[in-house]
Amino acid sequence: MPKIVDHSERKSHIAEATWRVIMNQGMKGATVRNIAQEAGVSLGALRHYFSTQHELLAFAMNLVKDRAQARIDTVLQLDLPPKEQVTRVLMELIPLDDSTMAEMEVWFAFVFHLKYTDEEYDGLNDNIYLGIHKMVEFLDEQGILKEDLDRDVEAERLYALVDGLALHAMLEPERLDKQRIIRVLTGHLDSISKG
Amino acid sequence: MPKIVDHSERKSHIAEATWRVIMNQGMKGATVRNIAQEAGVSLGALRHYFSTQHELLAFAMNLVKDRAQARIDTVLQLDLPPKEQVTRVLMELIPLDDSTMAEMEVWFAFVFHLKYTDEEYDGLNDNIYLGIHKMVEFLDEQGILKEDLDRDVEAERLYALVDGLALHAMLEPERLDKQRIIRVLTGHLDSISKG
Known part of the structure; x- marks a missing residue:
């Protein structure tokens, strides 16, 4: 009988090994060989799941987004009440524990890497700006945003x-x-909300 | 008669070549060999001014700070009046033209590079946090900062x-x-100032 392998789990395992390699060695260490070694799989096994380094990186980065x-x-x-909901969502975009710190490091390393390559990674725009724009519109529709504010600005x-805050949490932890981040973020949301 | 060479100018020329290499190839391309080629000097001439890659990078990054x-x-x-002075100083920390964009790209690439190396670069902390803290204290002492605000936050x-803003100006120009950056920054300073 053939071994039953959970392909999705195996791919996530390799993606997480990719993150660890990027965190320890930066993007320049993120070779297929190094990643296979970190994941404890053979180069052949890795190539069974990801035929190119590009495909592997795209999967690993999409997993950051998905998480x-x-x-x-x-x-x-x-x-939750609207303002608390927005605050809690924004806090998910700032590294406040080891696991989100890891995601953030990997994401920033990748975004900077893209500046120096001609590679295309479709659908990997993180769209955070659009998401935050919608949150500001939501606060306005709920009657929470101060009336003299420009939603776009x-x-x-x-x-x-x-x-x-995410960048500084990473570089100057x-x-x-965490307490200081929460204080700055809630203070900001209070400052744009009606009293 | 020996040729008269302006050593300081020659070092700046090599530092600027270092920046161009980092901008085009990222930190991983910033080898002594690539930099000598970009600067149009021999490896020996480069080594006359900088005996190690570390010394060269430290000089190149200090030149970013100095500029x-x-x-x-x-x-x-x-x-200038206090609030305008603070605004103008802060705008020097955000890339608004090709030359400051180049400095910012090089600086961010270097800061991220440091996360993945054990190298020490003494005195290369950019101290921007302390500088901005002093600007907020200055606004407070000048009676401009709103009274209910916490200077530290x-x-x-x-x-x-x-x-x-600097990061987004670089990644999502x-x-x-420039007009949008000025609008956000002056809007923010107005929001923390007495009406």
């Missing part, structure tokens, strides 16, 4: 704030701990 | 906003042009 989206979906199902400001 | 600091000093000498928020 973040799954966490956001969980928050959305909690039926507020979306851009909130997007920059969230990615700036000693100063910018 | 930014020189621009900031020029703004400070203009004797406002410094962290402004720092995240500025670096988030089509949406986030």
